[in-house]
Amino acid sequence: MKGHVRIFLATLVICSCLVFIYLNFNQEGPNTHCDLSDIPVRPVMGHPSIRPVTDGKAKRAQLPHVRISEVHVSPAFRKSIPQSSAFWNRKFHSGLKKLNDAGHLRLPEISGNGTLESTEYLQANIPNFNTYPPMYKDFVRSMNFRSPDILINQPNKCTSNGKPDNVTLLFGIKSSARNFERRQAVRQTWGQEGVYEDMHNSLLVRTVFLLGTSSLDDPDLGMLLSVEAQQFGDLLVWDFKDTFYNLTLKEHVFLKWSILHCPQVSFIFKGDDDVFVNTKAILEYLKSLQPAKKSKLYVGHIIVQTSPVRFRNIKYFVPQTFYDGPYPPYAGGGGFVFSGALLESLYSISWHIPFHPIDDVYTGMCFLALDIAAEKHMGFKTFDFMVKERENPCLHKHLLVVHRRSPQETIRLWQKLKSPILIC
Ligand SMILES: *[C@@H]1O[C@H](CO)[C@@H](O)[C@H](O)[C@H]1NC(C)=O
Ligand SMILES: *[C@@H]1O[C@H](CO)[C@@H](O)[C@H](O)[C@H]1NC(C)=O
Secondary structure, eight states, X not given: OHHHHHHHHHHHHHHHXXXXXXXXXXXXXXXXXXXXXXXXXXXXXXXXXXXXXXXXXXXXXXXXXXXXXXXXXXXXXXXXXXXXXXXXXXXXXXXXXXXXXXXXXXXXXXXXXXXXXXXXXXXXXXXXXXXXXXXXXXXXXXXXXXXXXXXXXXXXXXXXXXXXXXXXXXEEEEOOTTOHHHHHHHHHTTTOXXXXXXXXXXXXXXXXXXXXXXXXXXXXXXXXXXXXXXXXXXXXXXXXXXXXXXXXHHHHHHHXXXXXXXXXXXXXXXXXXXXXXXXXXXXXXXHTSOHHHHTXXXXXXXXXXXXXXXXXXXXXXXXXXXXXXXXXXEEOTTEEEEEGGGHHHHHHHHTTSOOOSSHHHHHHHHHHHTTOOOEEOTTEESSOOOGGGTTOHHHHHSOSEEEOOOHHHHHHHHHHHHOTTOOO
């Protein structure tokens, strides 16, 4: 009996210790948050205040039509896609054949009429469609859907006094409604809009966050989003379900938006809201490029010689009956940069390539189809380095993009990197 009591007391003491540690640990979170929100948001330099089109309420609209230019799908890309019975492969090759026969095609003839495919149609074309995971069924059903309404727009993001600005770098950051804290860290650090000056140039940087809508079983954050959009003028929200397999659609509508609303942009950075970007280093790298490269850039952490993942439980799963063949070289979607001059051809070629569920693979396909080589750069770290080096500012000084950092790490790193007394 006595032994039991002793064990009981010991357990009680250990538990109290754990609870104490846990409470203290947890307190650190909220406290840090308070400190963060006290840091004033810097005004956008040299730019009139940006007003979103919404006045607290979402007004849906279709973006105007963008003309599709005539583009050729490179032989290298055609050859890389086997003529197999997989659904995607057949869709791609039959589209090309129609194009060859007709010379030029109208949009619906290329990528479907944008409506959801019926279950009968999918069962007839994919023998094991019924065994696909539910999310995958959703993807295949809606893979022709390319023109969602825009709910929150920023039509004046890249203009001053009604005239288009020569934006040097546009950040297009994939985010989702609930990631407010990450967006705020980006705004206060590497995604800060404004003019970066050096001795010879003033380089204009602009930022937009790319969002879809949450699903019905998520809490409705619409009201918060419209307040956030009014406050910061940097949210783009489209009316589609914000899921992993819809990231390709997100890329597609972002290309269209950039053509319409940021036509003079020199470079576009597309990436995640949990990366750390050394904006100054990126601008210096872009400035150093040869003129020929400046208009044909697709640079990042290049992943080569990979094939679809066939394990059902992995996020990147792609069924054999859906897509067959290797992947093109592609830049990891955590963060890559491409030339604004390529926007129109990218958007146009994408109409000839059926959507693929993995967004960065899809981007790689479009660049290969345009015959533009992916450029490897060691400064893009999609994979992380050792934990103890995570906050070493000197290591970050020469890197361009690092995946992945918490909002708190991002803020600390940015402050250290900015410090004039930092010697590396
Ligand atoms: C779109 O195409 C599908 C066949 O792929 C057809 O069943 C449907 O009626 C079409 N919808 C419209 C609005 O044309
Ligand atoms: C993508 O969004 C559309 C429109 O909201 C939706 O119908 C579809 O199911 C979504 N796809 C996935 C894979 O979530």
